Amino acid sequence: MSNASAPSSAGTPARHYIGLMSGTSMDGVDGVLATFAPQPEVLAHVHLPFPAPLRDALFALQSPGDNEIDREALAAQALVVVYADCCTALLQETALQAADIVAIGVHGQTIRHRPERGYTRQLNDPSRLAELTGIDVVADFRSRDLAAGGQGAPLVPAFHADVFGAPGQTRVICNIGGISNLSILRGKDEVHGFDCGPGNALLDAWAERTLGRPYDEGGRLAAAGTVDETLLKQLLDEPFFSASPPKSTGRDLFNTAWLDGKLQAWRDAGIGDAVDKAEHAADIQATLTALTARTIAEEIAIHAPGCDAVYVCGGGAHNETLMRALRTALREKAPSVAHVVSTQALGMDVEHVEALAFAWLAARFGQRAPGNLPAVTGARGLRVLGALYPR
DSSP states (O other): OOOSOOOOOTTOOSOEEEEEEOOTTOSEEEEEEEEESSSEEEEEEEEEEOOHHHHHHHHHTTSOOTTHHHHHHHHHHHHHHHHHHHHHHHHHHHTOOGGGEEEEEEOOEEEEEEGGGTEEEEEOOHHHHHHHHSSOEEEOOSHHHHHTTSOOOOOHHHHHHHHHOOTTOEEEEEEESSEEEEEEEETTTEEEEEEEEESSHHHHHHHHHHHSSSSOGGGHHHHTSOOOHHHHHHHHOOHHHHOOSSOOOOTTTSSHHHHHHHHHHHIIIIITTGGGSGGGHHHHHHHHHHHHHHHHHHHHHHHOTTOSEEEEESGGGGOHHHHHHHHHHHHHHOTTOOOEEEGGGGTOOTTTHHHHHHHHHHHHHHTTOOOOOHHHHOOSSOOOOOEEEOO
């Protein structure tokens, strides 16, 4: 744990920023238009789904393939069009003009995350976004932390500490996107955070394979199944889960090839061909749901067993079956945790949190104030994150 203070938004002028986030779920882009004075106020939120050809291109770029440079460049151009459309919709919703916006903070779409090899790759074309919107763009937030010896992720704990930290309380903010991650906040000044493992990534992949839909709405497929403990044991047999922080991960590890390898091991353990039968699809989804819930609960049990509450954000907060599984896992692993609710209980919509974090990081960049936390990422020190692409 670190006693270093998280960056604070105190003194940030009440000016307008846009934050854009497209995460590892790769379902689309969330955008917010917000002010910081000093606490954030979201004036508008827009979600735009990715067109099917772009989504397919992004998934294809998650693993090595032919002609990657050309495919990456074309996908970045298409991605930025969606970003620009999101900005336009936010301006229309608030009746503001481009000139009213200080900057757009945009994370980009992660297509590789290999901190152990010293790099991370977020697909983006911020110069084109500045050209399309007529607004300053701040992007490339991870690189400086990596250059300073950090993982480059997760970056949101500093933001979580600023807006959710409370004196005298230990709060856990659990973001369940494609990957799940935790921010452990002891007040505002002691902050710890790391990735836990797969959030929705494997759940969505299995839903698409078996239901032909991009996700299991409300966790209905999982609710119809039964957790298979043999399969769950195979899934949990992954060194990442027992690794100590700082740690971060992505689809480089938790992807369909990883899942298929685990399913094959399950077959070899005696399930035979049943894994391929439709009646077992719900059991597999239930077990993948248990994997997400259990890995989160085990990390909370190790690092914040006496926390006052767990607040969930991201798409996983809408999955009722997953939320029930998380509460059940916490009763087993960390029984003193009494409250597991969404960030709505703290006054922030679960869909706003990550996009707002990148608006906040853009504001931090404008102040030339640090946006990382060395205790979270493992960097050698506090760093100003991002690069400016002027309008």
